Amino acid sequence: MSELFALTVPKWGMSMEEGDITEWRVAVGDKLAIGDEYCDIETSKIVNAAESSAAGTLVRIVGEPGQTLAVGMLLGVVADGKATEKDIDAFVAAFVPEAGGAALAKASVTDGSAAAAPAAAKPAAVAKEVAAPVMTSSALSQGPDDSDVKASVVARRIAVANSINLHNVTGTGRNGRVSKQDVEKAAGIRVMAPLPAGTPGVSGAASMQSNRSSADDSRIAATPVARRIAKKLNINLNDVTPTGTRGRVTKGDIEKAAVALSGVADFREEKLNGMRKTIAARLSESKQTIPHYRVSVDIEIDSLLSQRKYMNDELGHSLSVNDFVIKASASALQRVPEVNVQFTGEGIRYFDQVDISMAVAIEGGLITPVIRNVGSKGLPQIAAESQDLAQRAQAGSLGIDEFSGGTFSISNLGMFGVDQFDAVINLPQAAILAVAAGKRKPVMRGENVVPATVMRVSLSSDHRAIDGATAAKFLQSLKGFLENPASMLL
Amino acid sequence: MASKKLEQQTFDLIVVGAGPGGYVAAIRAAQLGMKAAIVEKEHMGGICLNWGCIPTKSLLKSAEVYQSMLHAQDYGLSAGEPGFDIKKVVQRSRDVADRLSGGIGFLMKKNNITVFDGFGSLRAAGELEVSDDGKPVALLNAPHIIFATGASPRNIPGMEVDGKVVWTAREAMTPKKLPKSLLVVGSGAIGIEFASFYRSFGTEVTVIEMLDRILPQEDAEVSKAAQRYFKKRGMKFFTSAKLDELDVKKTKAIAQWVDKNGGQHSESFERVILAVGVSANTQGLGFEALGVELDRGQVVVDEWSQTSVPGVYAIGDMTQPPLLAHKASHEAVICVEKIAGVDGVQPLNHLAVPGCTYSSPQIASVGMTQQQAIDEGIEVRVGRFDLTALGKAQAIGDTEGFVKTVFDANTGELLGAHMIGPEVTELIQGYVIAQQLESTEEELMQTVFAHPTLSEAMHESVLDAYDQAIHS
Numbered sequence: 001m002s003e004l005f006a007l008t009v010p011k012w013g014m015s016m017e018e019g020d021i022t023e024w025r026v027a028v029g030d031k032l033a034i035g036d037e038y039c040d041i042e043t044s045k046i047v048n049a050a051e052s053s054a055a056g057t058l059v060r061i062v063g064e065p066g067q068t069l070a071v072g073m074l075l076g077v078v079a080d081g082k083a084t085e086k087d088i089d090a091f092v093a094a095f096v097p098e099a100g101g102a103a104l105a106k107a108s109v110t111d112g113s114a115a116a117a118p119a120a121a122k123p124a125a126v127a128k129e130v131a132a133p134v135m136t137s138s139a140l141s142q143g144p145d146d147s148d149v150k151a152s153v154v155a156r157r158i159a160v161a162n163s164i165n166l167h168n169v170t171g172t173g174r175n176g177r178v179s180k181q182d183v184e185k186a187a188g189i190r191v192m193a194p195l196p197a198g199t200p201g202v203s204g205a206a207s208m209q210s211n212r213s214s215a216d217d218s219r220i221a222a223t224p225v226a227r228r229i230a231k232k233l234n235i236n237l238n239d240v241t242p243t244g245t246r247g248r249v250t251k252g253d254i255e256k257a258a259v260a261l262s263g264v265a266d267f268r269e270e271k272l273n274g275m276r277k278t279i280a281a282r283l284s285e286s287k288q289t290i291p292h293y294r295v296s297v298d299i300e301i302d303s304l305l306s307q308r309k310y311m312n313d314e315l316g317h318s319l320s321v322n323d324f325v326i327k328a329s330a331s332a333l334q335r336v337p338e339v340n341v342q343f344t345g346e347g348i349r350y351f352d353q354v355d356i357s358m359a360v361a362i363e364g365g366l367i368t369p370v371i372r373n374v375g376s377k378g379l380p381q382i383a384a385e386s387q388d389l390a391q392r393a394q395a396g397s398l399g400i401d402e403f404s405g406g407t408f409s410i411s412n413l414g415m416f417g418v419d420q421f422d423a424v425i426n427l428p429q430a431a432i433l434a435v436a437a438g439k440r441k442p443v444m445r446g447e448n449v450v451p452a453t454v455m456r457v458s459l460s461s462d463h464r465a466i467d468g469a470t471a472a473k474f475l476q477s478l479k480g481f482l483e484n485p486a487s488m489l490l
Numbered sequence: 491m492a493s494k495k496l497e498q499q500t501f502d503l504i505v506v507g508a509g510p511g512g513y514v515a516a517i518r519a520a521q522l523g524m525k526a527a528i529v530e531k532e533h534m535g536g537i538c539l540n541w542g543c544i545p546t547k548s549l550l551k552s553a554e555v556y557q558s559m560l561h562a563q564d565y566g567l568s569a570g571e572p573g574f575d576i577k578k579v580v581q582r583s584r585d586v587a588d589r590l591s592g593g594i595g596f597l598m599k600k601n602n603i604t605v606f607d608g609f610g611s612l613r614a615a616g617e618l619e620v621s622d623d624g625k626p627v628a629l630l631n632a633p634h635i636i637f638a639t640g641a642s643p644r645n646i647p648g649m650e651v652d653g654k655v656v657w658t659a660r661e662a663m664t665p666k667k668l669p670k671s672l673l674v675v676g677s678g679a680i681g682i683e684f685a686s687f688y689r690s691f692g693t694e695v696t697v698i699e700m701l702d703r704i705l706p707q708e709d710a711e712v713s714k715a716a717q718r719y720f721k722k723r724g725m726k727f728f729t730s731a732k733l734d735e736l737d738v739k740k741t742k743a744i745a746q747w748v749d750k751n752g753g754q755h756s757e758s759f760e761r762v763i764l765a766v767g768v769s770a771n772t773q774g775l776g777f778e779a780l781g782v783e784l785d786r787g788q789v790v791v792d793e794w795s796q797t798s799v800p801g802v803y804a805i806g807d808m809t810q811p812p813l814l815a816h817k818a819s820h821e822a823v824i825c826v827e828k829i830a831g832v833d834g835v836q837p838l839n840h841l842a843v844p845g846c847t848y849s850s851p852q853i854a855s856v857g858m859t860q861q862q863a864i865d866e867g868i869e870v871r872v873g874r875f876d877l878t879a880l881g882k883a884q885a886i887g888d889t890e891g892f893v894k895t896v897f898d899a900n901t902g903e904l905l906g907a908h909m910i911g912p913e914v915t916e917l918i919q920g921y922v923i924a925q926q927l928e929s930t931e932e933e934l935m936q937t938v939f940a941h942p943t944l945s946e947a948m949h950e951s952v953l954d955a956y957d958q959a960i961h962s
Contacts, residue, residue, distance in 0.1 A: 091680050223928030225903040232900065245834065251903065 002081025004091045008348060009041065009063070012048060012072040018070045018170065019043050020274055021063045030058050032078055039063070039075060044278035045367065045403060047396045056080035060088050073098035111303065140187060143167035151178035158183045172277060176285075189365030213238035222249035229254045233262060275365040286427045290343075292421050295468065297475045299482050301438050305453060307485050310378070321411045321455075322358070323383040325435055328481035330354040330374035331488050333408055336474040340407050341430050343465040357406030357426055360393040367393050368426060372407040372427040408441040410435060420456040430462040431471070433478075455482075496585060497628040499604070501527045503829065504618055504632040506610035506775070509536020511638035511806030511818030513594050518823050520601035522830040527630060528603055529610035529620050534594035537640055538815040540587050541660045546683055548583035549663060550848050553690035559849065564887055574691060576668045583663065590942070606630070612776030615801045619776075627925055633801055636830050637775060641768035641807035649736040649764065655743050656736065656762045669693055669760035673745050674721040675733055677704035679847040681765035682716075686849035689725050696726040696759070698733055705847065709859040711874075711894060712737070716910055719851055719890050728755070736762060770808040793837035795825035801830075810840070817843045844922050846915040851891050854918035857906030857925055860896050867901040871931075873945045873955025877911050878962050882942040885897070888912040893951040894922075902930030907948075917945055931956055 009019050019041035026038045037049035038058070060077040063069050074095050078090055091359050143165035151159070155178045159166050162183070169186040213369045217237035222230070226249045230237055237249055240257040244250040272280065304324055311317045312322040333340040333354045342349040354375045357368035369389035371382060392398050409426040412435040423434040438455035457478065481488050503514045503519045507532035519526040533540040552574070559572035598605050608620040608627050618635055620628040645651065647852040653661050662684050670693065674685045677699040689695045697720075703713040704720075704727060717727055730750035737744040746756045770788050783790040783798035784801065788809055795803045803825050806818030820838055827835045847853040863870045873895040877883040883891075891911020898905055907921035924934055932953055939949040953959040 111546050224930045224933050225901055225928035228903075229901050245836070249902075 002056075002060075002079045002083045002087075002133045004083060005056065005078040005080070006074055006091075006095055007038065007050070007052060007054070007058075007076040007078060008097065009069045009071050009073050010050050012043060012046075013404065016043050016045075016071060018068050019065050021065050021069065021075070022047055023065055024061060024076075026058050028058055028061060032056060032058055032066060042274050044274040045400060046398055050075065052078065054078045054080070059083050060092065062092060090260070100272075140164045140168045144358065149178060150176060151183075152180060154185045155180045158187075162187050163357060172272075172281070176281060199264055212236060220235060220249060221247055225251045226254045229258075234260050257275065273364060276366075279365050283424050283426055286425050290425050290427075291463040292460050293463050293468065293471075294458050294460050295471045295475055296420065296456055297479050299455045299457060299479045300443065300452045301455050301482060302453050304482055304485050305438070316384065317380055318387075319379050319383045320386075321414065321438065322410070322435070323379055323386060323487060324482060325384050325412065325433070325457075326356055326358065326371065326374060326386065326410060327379055327488055328478055328485075329356060329408065329410060331481045332474050332477040334375050335477045336470065338470045339431050339459075339461070339466055341465050342407070342428050343430055343462050345429075348465050351407040353407070355405055355407045357403075357409040357429070358389070359409060359411040359423075359426075360390050362393050367398065367403055368406065368409060369393050369398055371404045409433070414438065414455070420458060422458050423460050425460055425462055431474075432460050432464040434458045434460065496626055496892055499527070499628065499630055501525045501604070501630060501632040502761070503527075503636065503826070504529065504610070504630050505633045505636045505638060506618065507536060507638035507640060507806075507816065508534045508594065508598075509638060509640050509806065510538045510815040511640070511822045512536065512636070513597065514819040515636050515638060515805065515822035515826050516603045517597060517601050517827040519830070520603050522826065522832070524826075524830065526601075526603045526902070527606060528598060529606045529608060529618070529630075529633070531607070531609045532579075533591050534605075535587075535591045536638075539590050539594065541663065543815055544590055545583040545587045545663050546659075546687070547848055548586045549579060549687050550683065550850075552579040552582065553687050554850060556688050563957075576665055576691070580664050583950075594913075606814045609774065611774055612782075612802065615780060615799055634803065635801060636795070636803040636805060636822070636825060637808060638804070638806045638822065639771040639775065639808055641770050641813060643764065644767045644769045646733070646736075646764060646766060649733075650738070651764060652738060653740050655741065655760075656764060658764055662761075662763045665761075670944060671759045671761075673698065673743070673757075673759040673762045674765060675762065676700075676765035676767065677691065677727075677729075678707065678765060679705070679845070681763065682720075682847055682849050684763050684765065685720070685725055686723075689720075689723055692852065694724075694726075696757070696877075697728070698745075700731045700732060702730045702750070704729060705853060707845065708847075708853060708855055709894060709896075709906070710861060712853060712855065712890075712908045712910050715892065716849075716851070716853060720849075723850075738762075768807065768813060772808060793799060794828040794835075795821050806822055808814060812840065812843050812845060813844070814843060839926075842922060842925050844918045846918065851888075851911050852914045853910045854914040854919055855906065855908045856922050857904070858896060859906060859908065860894075863896055863898070863905050868905065870905065871897040871899045871955045873897070873951040873953065873959070875950035875954055875959060877944070880942075880944065880947050880950075882944050882946065883912070885942065886912065893947045895948075895951045895955050897931055897955050902932065903928060904931070904934065904952075907951075909948075911944070911947075913944055917948060920945060920948055 022040040022042045024039050026032060032038055032052040033055050034052060036052045037201055038052050039050045040047055041050055058076055058077040059079045062077070069075070074092065077091055099317045141163040144167060146166035149166040150171065156166065158180060164183060164187055166178050168176050169182050171182055213236045213237065213455040215238050220237035221242070222237055223244065229251060235254060235257055240249050240253050240259060242249040243253055301321065304321070306325065308319055308321065311319055337350060340351045340354055353373050355370050355372045356374050357370050359366050359368050371385050371389065374382060389398070389402065407429060409429055409432040411423040411432060413421055414435055414437040417437045420436045421434050423432040425432050434457065436456045438453045441448045441454045443454065457475070459471050459475055502524035503526045505516045505528045508528050512528060513534065513772050516526045516528040538544065545956065556572060556574055559569060561650050562569050584771065606620045606628055608622040610620050612635065616631055616633055616635065618630045619626050620630060650656065651658050659680055668691055672688050672693045672695050674681045674695060674697045677697050681697065682705060685695045685697050694746060703710060704717050705713045713856050719726065728747060728749050731747050733745060733747045737747040742758050742760055743762045744756060744758045745762065748754060771925040772784060772787065777784070779803070780799050782802055789797055789804035791797055791809050795805045797804050805821040805825055824835055824838055841857050844854060860870060860872055875893045877891045879890045883889045891909070891914065894908040896906040897903065904921065904925050905950040907918065909918060934952040939946045949957045950961055954962060
């Protein structure tokens with residue numbers, strides 16, 4: 001009789017609730033030692049490899065690539081001897097996620113965000129269904145009172161009808177709100193939209209779109225087929241350009257209108273990956289909850305460029321303009337610490353240390369690795385760290401601790417030659433600096449027009465924590481440091 | 491020297507070919523105030539009127555009357571021994587054609603359309619030379635030149651039409667005597683109409699079709715029923731069959747073919763009709779030099795019949811199918827009205843062009859077959875109504891046939907209608923109008939059909955598609 005071990009979805013950090021199975025590195029029958037990497041899992045932040053917690057032979061793969069499983073759910077089974085299929089089936093059926101996973105899941109529930117509660121899965125009721133990521137209805141129905149979970153009216157109605165506790169549904173809507181689709185996805189059901197009522201004038205979809213007409217269209221001349229299709233597609237005939245005889249709306253007109261009104265001709269839809277989901281949720285929340293305002297300033301960087309050239313050409317460094325911006329931002333934040341803050345709702349946190357998150361575009365999204373304690377670091381070290389972090393961000397091999405935290409963000413689109421842009425604040429931070437390209441421009445120097453390289457930066461701030469004068473002071477300080485780089489040595 | 495004498499005239503619009511496409515184009519142009527000319531090398535009215543639609547319908551009427559005479563006792567009537575004189579039957583059809591051809595000439599005169607006898611060919615865009623017997627007789631200029639020169643029977647390589655034993659439609663409609671045996675190669679509308687005509691007068695008729703069913707353009711159910719009815723009338727059919735050889739002697743031809751099971755056949759026929767389709771008449775029109783684009787022999791045109799060369803248009807059988815007179819006439823009107831800038835001109839919906847076969851029983855259809863609709867991915871509702879259940883069909887003693895309707899299950903649109911039986915070529919128009927008006931099953935159900943008429947079958951078929959038929 002051999003012993004069977006469960007391989008489960010690991011929890012990489014407090015915010016991880018689920019993972020997308022990307023690829024198995026081993027196959028059934030392969031030997032595994034403790035610590036062996038056996039499966040790639042994508043979270044909202046990174047792709048990482050799960051390490052085996054047991055030694056033996058992989059005898060069953062439960063989590064297939066493409067599936068999204070909650071933390072603690074069963075990925076596979078390892079045996080340290082011979083195991084019959086029957087034994088494995090029984091093990092899978094009886095599997096209960098570890099207390100740790102359950103506790104973490106519970107913690108997520110209490111902090112208001114939705115999470116699966118795998119501990120509730122009763123082995124007897126599960127049997128074969130465990131192999132699928134869909135939870136059983138009994139598991140979905142359990143949990144504390146869900147009246148405080150944010151959910152759409154329709155989502156709540158479907159949940160009630162199907163005995164689903166909303167705590168067990170991952171919300172992907174605005175501010176983590178549970179949508180109809182979320183409930184359907186969690187329960188593995190599909191609720192069709194009710195057909196529009198047969199009475200003219202009732203047009204659900206049409207009335208939801210503000211640019212669509214909801215006026216009575218029963219007097220618009222249309223062929224019977226056109227009228228029938230329009231009703232089916234919820235198209236108001238007032239929104240259709242007629243081309244038929246005597247101004248009649250024809251079938252062809254409706255078909256054209258259907259394409260036009262949907263606003264999309266041909267499209268393909270890609271499922272959101274973990275990163276895009278996070279970007280969507282976080283930035284929506286930021287834009288919707290933070291009173292953003294922006295202050296801009298033009299910075300002349302000719303002196304910076306000539307000093308950088310000397311440092312790079314003569315001293316053998318490889319410093320980018322952005323490294324100077326990172327360093328100068330830290331210097332400015334030290335001079336104006338009222339910007340190195342976070343708004344918590346109950347108070348404002350002032351940070352002693354400057355940790356700068358730098359936005360790095362990677363395939364399918366972006367990530368913000370953090371350079372810690374920038375104030376204490378010199379330019380060469382900043383350059384080395386930023387280069388290393390950017391490269392590993394591209395490779396998807398950053399550790400969670402390397403992109404978590406941060407007290408201030410910088411987003412630089414200078415390499416695309418943009419004149420100026422504004423950035424959305426990276427929650428829970430209170431300010432982000434948007435850096436545009438340095439361009440040769442005529443500037444007034446006294447009474448004379450002279451050429452200069454001008455770089456526009458724009459600071460987006462959370463007005464709850466940072467007032468306009470403070471932001472202006474920060475930019476003034478930043479401009480001073482960048483126009484006089486040597487002052488950063490002070 | 492010759493070119494000096496050449497008559498040179500300028501028009502607003504010139505039409506080449508005076509068939510049902512060309513003469514209609516010329517009349518519509520004249521109606522819209524254009525100075526129009528028409529160039530015709532042979533007969534006013536074209537093939538349709540002289541060697542196609544009209545004379546064959548005259549012949550088929552004679553056949554129908556003869557069949558009625560043979561069945562007089564079924565109706566409680568008696569007559570002398572029925573007989574026929576094929577020469578007189580043919581003469582009647584020629585008289586009808588001549589009368590109508592003369593009528594077209596009159597219409598040209600009435601509309602002040604200048605008629606040029608001869609062959610028209612483009613010398614340049616906007617410049618048409620008319621020649622007679624290869625000699626140029628006129629040089630015409632117009633900013634718009636519409637070609638409507640039709641199509642000619644296609645030949646099978648190695649099987650020459652000698653006009654004596656091996657016929658095309660033209661010889662088949664002017665027989666001097668009735669053949670005892672006849673082979674019809676090709677089972678499209680033309681082949682089937684001649685097969686039906688000759689069978690009516692007692693000829694032994696065999697039909698060979700390359701595809702797996704006769705009347706392959708029709709709905710499969712109609713093809714099947716038609717073959718069954720024709721077989722009952724004593725015709726023989728070989729589908730999925732390949733004619734290998736035609737050995738033409740002085741008074742007969744020996745045909746060799748392979749049937750669908752691979753069986754070899756060799757049989758002698760007194761006459762053979764080749765009805766394997768037509769090819770567009772584009773030779774000698776000056777298209778090549780001007781760069782008028784062709785696709786597999788057919789002139790490529792846009793929805794307004796404009797060719798690849800501005801100012802040059804093509805309508806009717808020389809363009810894309812269906813190759814039908816009424817399609818040519820309709821394109822003529824659309825083309826001319828578009829040229830004249832008439833408001834609200836609608837392009838032709840090729841799916842809404844009805845097709846008719848005047849055999850006995852008749853066959854008529856419009857729109858998509860059930861299979862075509864399914865191939866388009868449309869969920870269909872299909873209705874059928876058999877004529878045996880119809881009072882009027884019983885009264886006239888002609889109950890062979892049915893009416894089939896195909897609807898889009900989601901929109902209720904009438905996608906197609908397929909009919910076989912008495913007078914269905916006259917009935918089909920009801921469905922064509924319904925389709926043109928984009929009716930759904932509701933309007934058709936709510937329409938009152940007179941009783942007793944054959945058209946009631948059309949109503950019942952629609953009702954049947956929605957499980958509401960009364961008499962089935």
